[in-house]
Structures are given as C-alpha cells and as structure tokens.
Amino acid sequence: MFVDEVDILVEAGTGGAGACSFRREKFVPRGGPDGGDGGNGGSVYAVASPHRNTLIAYRFNREFRAKRGGHGEGSNRTGKSSPDLELEVPVGTLVYEKTADPANDPILIGDLVEAGQRLLLAKGGHGGRGNARFVSSVNRAPRRVEEGTPGETRQLQLHLKLLADxxxxxxxxxxxxxxxxxxxxxxxxxxxxxxxxxxxxxxxxxxxxxxxxxxxxxxxxxxxxxxxxxxxxxxxxxxxxxxxxxxxxxxxxxxxxxxxxxxxxxxxxxxxxxxxxxxxxxxxxxxxxxxxxxxxxxxxxxxxxxxxxxxxxxxxxxxxxxxxxxxxxxxxxxxxxxxxxxxxxxxxxxxxx
Ligand SMILES: Nc1nc2c(ncn2[C@@H]2O[C@H](COP(=O)(O)OP(=O)(O)OP(=O)(O)O)[C@@H](O)[C@H]2O)c(=O)[nH]1
Ligand SMILES: [Mg+2]
CATH class of the missing domain: 3.40.50.300 (P-loop containing nucleotide triphosphate hydrolases)
Structure with a gap:
C-alpha cells in the first residue's frame, strides 16, 4: 500500500536526575559528596532512507518515544544517556509541525531530500547535576541535586512528495x-x-x-x-x-x-x-x-x-x-x-x- 500522509507523535526522553550521595569509605569518616549527573534523554530524528518508498510504517504505529536518561549514581557515576530514536522515512518526506490552533496551517520544519539526511524532530532532555557538582567553599556537603529537563514532545505530519526529475x-x-x-x-x-x-x-x-x-x-x-x-x-x-x-x-x-x-x-x-x-x-x-x-x-x-x-x-x-x-x-x-x-x-x- 502506498501511504503518503500520516500524523505522528514524537516524544524525546527526559534527562535522568542527578544523584545525592556521599562517599563511604572504611577509614574516611566524612567522605565528600559523590552524586553523579543524570544521563541525557534520547532525541528523536527522522532519517531519509533510500530503501523506503512509502510512509506505510507510520500508518498504524503513530507514537514514538525515545528512552529517558538514567539517573546519576554514587561514586560520581553519571547516568546512562539514552540512544536517539531514528525514524526511517522515504527520501522526499516533508515534516510539518501541527500548531496548537487547528485553524492554522502546520509549519514546515524540514524536507528530507537526500538519502542519509537527518532531521531533529524532538530534542532529548539534559541530565540533572548530581550533588558533587554543588560543592563550594561554603558548602562542602551539599544535598542539592537537579531533576533532568523534559524531552520535547511534538505533533507532526509527514507528507511524502516523491522526488523525480x-x-x-x-x-x-x-x-x-x-x-x-x-x-x-x-x-x-x-x-x-x-x-x-x-x-x-x-x-x-x-x-x-x-x-x-x-x-x-x-x-x-x-x-x-x-x-x-x-x-x-x-x-x-x-x-x-x-x-x-x-x-x-x-x-x-x-x-x-x-x-x-x-x-x-x-x-x-x-x-x-x-x-x-x-x-x-x-x-x-x-x-x-x-x-x-x-x-x-x-x-x-x-x-x-x-x-x-x-x-x-x-x-x-x-x-x-x-x-x-x-x-x-x-x-x-x-x-x-x-x-x-x-x-x-x-x-x-x-x-x-
Ligand atoms: N501496440 C502497443 N501497445 C502498447 C504500447 N505501449 C503500451 N501498450 C499497451 O497498452 C496497454 C496499456 O499499457 P500500460 O503501460 O499499462 O498503460 P498505462 O498508461 O500505464 O495505464 P494505467 O496504469 O492504467 O494508467 C498495455 O496492454 C500495453 O501492452 C506500444 O508502444 N504499442
Ligand atoms: Mg500504468
């Protein structure tokens, strides 16, 4: 089946939270803070593939979410950043973002005209900082940590317009x-x-x-x-x-x-x-x-x-x-x-x- 118009939802991953942790070692009674940062959430990209010639893959499966970043851990371990999610689309795909007001036309955000071309659809959130990052001369044992920032969510329309001479x-x-x-x-x-x-x-x-x-x-x-x-x-x-x-x-x-x-x-x-x-x-x-x-x-x-x-x-x-x-x-x-x-x-x- 040849499908040339679909609506999809893309959601990037939230960043992982920073950790609040203090070093515990046998002969060090009051170890310093060692909470690591959260990892970054995965982003969602569209990638033009010469092996696709319709948008049929997006007809039934319409929601795409990249994974969230891992939380930071003690011993200054940074949380795992999540891989980006890549959606393969045919060459000639135009990507539009729907506007909040349905009376307005969707806005063109990119046109994938060459095989291999990548377009960012939703940016992943950043990992939050762990407490080890907040040490200062006045606060040697901070308990402060950051949450990760949220990943972007977008309602998109994909339109395929074949590229032929x-x-x-x-x-x-x-x-x-x-x-x-x-x-x-x-x-x-x-x-x-x-x-x-x-x-x-x-x-x-x-x-x-x-x-x-x-x-x-x-x-x-x-x-x-x-x-x-x-x-x-x-x-x-x-x-x-x-x-x-x-x-x-x-x-x-x-x-x-x-x-x-x-x-x-x-x-x-x-x-x-x-x-x-x-x-x-x-x-x-x-x-x-x-x-x-x-x-x-x-x-x-x-x-x-x-x-x-x-x-x-x-x-x-x-x-x-x-x-x-x-x-x-x-x-x-x-x-x-x-x-x-x-x-x-x-x-x-x-x-x-
Ligand atoms: N004699 C002759 N028959 C032809 C020629 N070109 C096409 N045909 C015949 O015309 C008929 C239709 O050919 P298609 O190529 O399927 O036509 P089309 O324009 O693609 O048709 P649609 O897909 O229905 O729009 C077939 O039976 C072909 O064999 C030609 O040069 N000479
Ligand atoms: Mg024909």
Whole structure:
C-alpha cells in the first residue's frame, strides 16, 4: 500500500536526575559528596532512507518515544544517556509541525531530500547535576541535586512528495508504465485495461556517460480527475517537484477518442489541480506508433501541439522505436534547465521520425 500522509507523535526522553550521595569509605569518616549527573534523554530524528518508498510504517504505529536518561549514581557515576530514536522515512518526506490552533496551517520544519539526511524532530532532555557538582567553599556537603529537563514532545505530519526529475502523465492505458519499464529497471504492472497503475512508481534512467535521472509513472488521469473521477488527482502532488512532464497520447485509434481532445483534457486536469503544474514544461509523445495510426490524425495532433510551442515526439514502447531520442530529449531538457526554475518554457524541437 502506498501511504503518503500520516500524523505522528514524537516524544524525546527526559534527562535522568542527578544523584545525592556521599562517599563511604572504611577509614574516611566524612567522605565528600559523590552524586553523579543524570544521563541525557534520547532525541528523536527522522532519517531519509533510500530503501523506503512509502510512509506505510507510520500508518498504524503513530507514537514514538525515545528512552529517558538514567539517573546519576554514587561514586560520581553519571547516568546512562539514552540512544536517539531514528525514524526511517522515504527520501522526499516533508515534516510539518501541527500548531496548537487547528485553524492554522502546520509549519514546515524540514524536507528530507537526500538519502542519509537527518532531521531533529524532538530534542532529548539534559541530565540533572548530581550533588558533587554543588560543592563550594561554603558548602562542602551539599544535598542539592537537579531533576533532568523534559524531552520535547511534538505533533507532526509527514507528507511524502516523491522526488523525480520527469513525470509521466496521460490517460489510463496510454502506455506510461510500459514506457518506464523500457527505459528503467522499474517493473510496474502493465495491462490492457485502465487504472492498472494504482500508485506512483519511480524508475532511474541511465544514459551513456554517467548521465541519469529519475522518472515517475503516476496513475492515469481522466476528464474530471480534479472532481475525483477515476483515481482522482490524489497522486498529482507527486509531480510538483518534477522539472518536466512527458505527456503520453495514445494514437493507436483503439481508444475511440480523439487524441487532440485527450491531450487537452489532460492539460486541463493538470491546470485545475494547480496552475504551477499546468505551466510545467511538457514534452508531448505520441505512443503506440507500431499500430499504424491514422497519419492525418497524427499530423493534426502534431500541428496542434507544436502550435502551442510544445515539442512533439513519436514512440513505440513495444517496438522500442523513438525511445533513445525521447530519453536524450528528456536529458537535454533537464541539463539545460536552470537549477531552480522548474517552470522555464520549453522550446519546440524539430524531429524527423
Ligand atoms: N501496440 C502497443 N501497445 C502498447 C504500447 N505501449 C503500451 N501498450 C499497451 O497498452 C496497454 C496499456 O499499457 P500500460 O503501460 O499499462 O498503460 P498505462 O498508461 O500505464 O495505464 P494505467 O496504469 O492504467 O494508467 C498495455 O496492454 C500495453 O501492452 C506500444 O508502444 N504499442
Ligand atoms: Mg500504468
């Protein structure tokens, strides 16, 4: 199951108390104070793990508490500090803290974008000082000790937004999963019925010369997705962080629909979901070219797409034609795109397929 939003409670450990103790030795009648400090409570961290791809681990188990620090002991023994508790989350997890007033939006406290990245969620309390620390010239036998300070407690929301460079969009059955399975090691289910893909899949595309990028295959969209039709637009947020959308249009004629209308319907759904997504650069790809599509219709689709300033390519994922060119075009766009301007307009490119 793919879970991309959860609420959790994290509680760090309280610090251990300092000890009140006096040395007792055989021939030392009045030994000095030797109460050790308390140990620190454990903190709670989130750690981005490349081995996780959903937040499902947090669906049922929602409360995470690090252990408290050990109390100090006599003979100046410091209490044991507790280990930190690490919660593994998928790369692409955003952590929000809920505000006391539910009317206010939760506040973003961190975004885990790289494997291994750690984010402090709740800081453990400090151990209190033992009485040995309070010796002074006027008080040689202090009885004073400190309690440990409490660990932090926070109500958090984890949101997963996949990190991919390229997102595949299109109607169900357009061939998105077939394409990702041909250009990456991803092995999503492929079948001749709509809504085969129920959750997003990621695939890494590797090109010659150490070039690589990540592609996301998301469940197909249909007209009215923003109103909940089909699987709705619930997975579209996973395209927010992509730099390029590859928009697949089935031109086999088997759909019984007009490819130009399909193309426009998907564009509308993207814009209705969010204007930013609607403006994201798109590379439009006619799929299933091996089915000898109607060339007139193909010409109309190409003219329609290029008149909007968008590039147009043709592929057959089954026959493997056009795939090298498509991957090179994706790479070219990604490597030309300025690092943080995912919304730069995309120039139409010439092709001779
Ligand atoms: N002839 C032909 N069939 C294709 C091609 N690409 C995909 N198909 C077929 O189209 C059907 C749907 O392919 P999928 O890759 O599952 O389509 P999808 O876009 O992922 O569909 P959803 O997951 O439902 O959104 C399957 O039967 C594929 O074999 C192609 O290039 N040529
Ligand atoms: Mg699919």
């Amino acid at each position: 390229v997102g595949l969009v299109g109607f169900p059955n357009a061939g998105k999963s077939t394409l990702i399975s041909r250009i990456s090691a991803a092995k999503p289910k492929i079948a001749d019925y709509p809504f085969t893909t129920l959750v997003p899949n990621l695939g890494v595309v590797s090109l010659s010369g150490d070039r690589s990028f990540v592609v996301a295959d998301v469940p197909g969209l249909i007209e009215g997705a923003h109103e909940g039709h089909g699987l709705g637009d619930r997975f579209l947020k996973h395209l927010d962080r992509t730099k390029l959308l590859v928009h697949l249009v089935d031109v086999s004629g088997a759909t019984g629909r007009d490819p130009i209308e399909d193309f426009e319907a998907i564009r509308r759904e993207l814009s209705l979901f969010s204007p930013e997504l609607g403006r994201k650069p798109q590379l439009v790809v006619a799929t299933k070219m091996d089915t000898s599509p109607d060339l007139k219709m193909l010409g109309r689709l190409e003219a329609h797409v290029t008149s909007q300033g968008l590039p147009f390519q043709r592929i057959s994922a089954v026959a493997g034609t056009g795939l090298d060119e498509l991957q090179e075009s994706m790479w070219k766009y990604l490597s030309d795109a300025p690092p943080d301007s995912a919304l730069a307009p995309l120039q139409a490119v010439e092709h001779d397929a």
